[in-house]
Amino acid sequence: MIQVAINGYGTIGKRVADAVREQPDMEVLGVAKTRPNFEAETAIEKGFPLYAAVEERADQFGDAGLEIAGPVEELVEDADIVVDATPSGIGAQNKELYEEYDTPALYQGGEDADLVDVSFNARSNFEDAVGADHVRVVSCNTTGLSRVLAPLREAYGVEKVRATLVRRGGDPGQTSRGPINDILPNPVTIPSHHGPDVETIFDDLDIDTLGMKVPATLMHMHSLNVTLSEEVDASEVRDLFAEESRLFLIPERMDIDGSGKLKEYAHDSGRPRGDIWENCIWEESISTVGADLYLFQGIHQESDVVPENIDAIRAVLGEADAEESIETTDGTIGIGL
Ligand SMILES: NC(=O)C1=CN([C@@H]2O[C@H](COP(=O)(O)OP(=O)(O)OC[C@H]3O[C@@H](n4cnc5c(N)ncnc54)[C@H](O)[C@@H]3O)[C@@H](O)[C@H]2O)C=CC1
Ligand SMILES: O=C(OP(=O)(O)O)[C@H](O)COP(=O)(O)O
Known part of the structure; x- marks a missing residue:
């Protein structure tokens, strides 16, 4: 069994912990947090050993009635791999810790x-x-773009990508984020950081991205234009995408007009936390004009990177090839709406 440590038990960390628990070849050795809160309490309720990420604050857990298994150093030392899901920039500070104990580490897109x-x-x-x-599991947006581009590159070749990313202002629990009544070019400079980030996955890709932030929390929305290397009928692209387990084609008959109904559907389907691990592509939006492909896709920022973290664990430890790992991950967490 692969012993997995999770350092940072917030939006991403808690979802990765639940997904690790579903795997036949992995166990959650423990999760580390800086301070007690509702997530620390649920970690204990779920039976995840809770470690103190910051020594000076360890007493706060006892004061809140939460039992601590030990310091994060102990967890890192005993683990086969660490998933660092701390806020942007903290992962970089933690790298030294993982190197000290010679424990391989996954970091997040921040x-x-x-x-x-x-x-x-x-x-x-x-x-x-x-x-x-x-290893860095790329951000929710970069993950969403990469999943679409990989099959297109293999099937037809890609000359150029142009994407406009309408990004949610914050996650539902991020009460201090915004905007609350505006539409922001964000980042205002072009290209946004997403294009260069996708090039860390495909180093020969020509991609320009523009970003915005809007008063929404549920999902991101991508408006995508891909110039393919050949003229392709839209129905062929739909068939190509239908073969991809992490691309969900939203059928017209479902009458899902946006992120609200998508999330409602995920809740109705019994998905944990209403998570949607797949890209959600509106099937009717898949259109071609000559070699240009167009589509809209919704990306559930809180969960699309979760299966990617699970696969990255197996990749780093050489425990499976891509096909085996993806199949196991998808089957155990329930991918395929
Ligand atoms: N929330 C999102 O939509 C997505 C986030 N990411 C990336 O995932 C990473 C984590 O983001 P979230 O889960 O959203 O953040 P979060 O703020 O929800 O969770 C981070 C957790 O780490 C804890 N923490 C803070 N400092 C720590 C330390 N020194 N040691 C251990 N734990 C510490 C926080 O208390 C919190 O529980 C970031 O790199 C972010 O860019 C990637 C894809 C999507
Ligand atoms: O990595 C993300 O988005 P990004 O790729 O748009 O930077 C995640 O949705 C986190 O975004 P945030 O930096 O707005 O929390």
């Missing part, structure tokens, strides 16, 4: 690409992460 040996997307470059010590 960290810089040059922190790691490999930036990772399971569908696109699984093999690059085999045996690597420091």
Whole structure:
């Protein structure tokens, strides 16, 4: 059994912990947090050993009636791999800790690409992460773009990508985020950081991205234009995408007009936390004009990177190839609405 440590038990960390628990070849050795809160309490309720990420604050857990298993150093030392899901920039500070105990580590998309040996997307470059010590699972948006581009590149070739990313202002629990009544060009400079980030997965890709932030919390929305290397009928692209387990084509008959109904559907289907691990592509939006492909896709920022973290664990430890790992991950967490 692969012993997995999770350092940072917030939006991403708690979802990765639940997904690790579903795997036949992995166990959650423990999760580390800086301070007690509702997430620390639920970690204990779920039976995850809770470790103190910051020594000076360890007493706060006892004061709140939460039992601590030990300091984060102990957890890192005993683990086969650490998933660092701390806020942007903290992962970089933690790298020294993981190196000290010679424990390989996964980082999240908020960290810089040059922190790691490999930036990772399971569908696109699984093999690059085999045996690597420091791997970054790219951000929710980069994951969403990579999943669409990988099959298009293989089937037709891609000349140029242009994407406009309408990004949610904050996650539902991030009460201090915004905007609350505006539409922001964000970042206002072009390209946004997403294009260069996708190039950490496909280094020969020509991609321009523009970003915005809007008063929404549920999901991001991408408006995508891909110039393919050949003229393709839209129905062929739909068939190509239908073969991809992490692309959900929203059928017209479902009458899902946006992120609200998508999330409602995920809740109705019994998904944990209403998570949607797949890209959600409106089937009717898939259109071609000559070699230009257009589509809209919704990206559930809180959960699409979760299966990618699970696959990255197997890649780093050389425990499976891409196909085996993706199949196991999808089957155990319930991918395929
Ligand atoms: N929330 C999202 O939509 C997505 C986030 N990401 C990336 O995932 C990473 C984590 O983001 P979230 O889960 O949203 O953040 P979060 O703020 O929800 O969770 C981070 C957790 O780490 C804890 N923490 C803070 N400092 C720590 C330390 N020194 N040691 C251990 N734990 C510490 C916090 O208390 C919190 O529980 C970031 O790099 C972010 O860019 C990637 C994809 C989507
Ligand atoms: O990595 C993300 O988005 P991004 O790729 O748009 O920077 C996640 O949705 C986290 O975004 P945040 O930096 O707005 O919390």
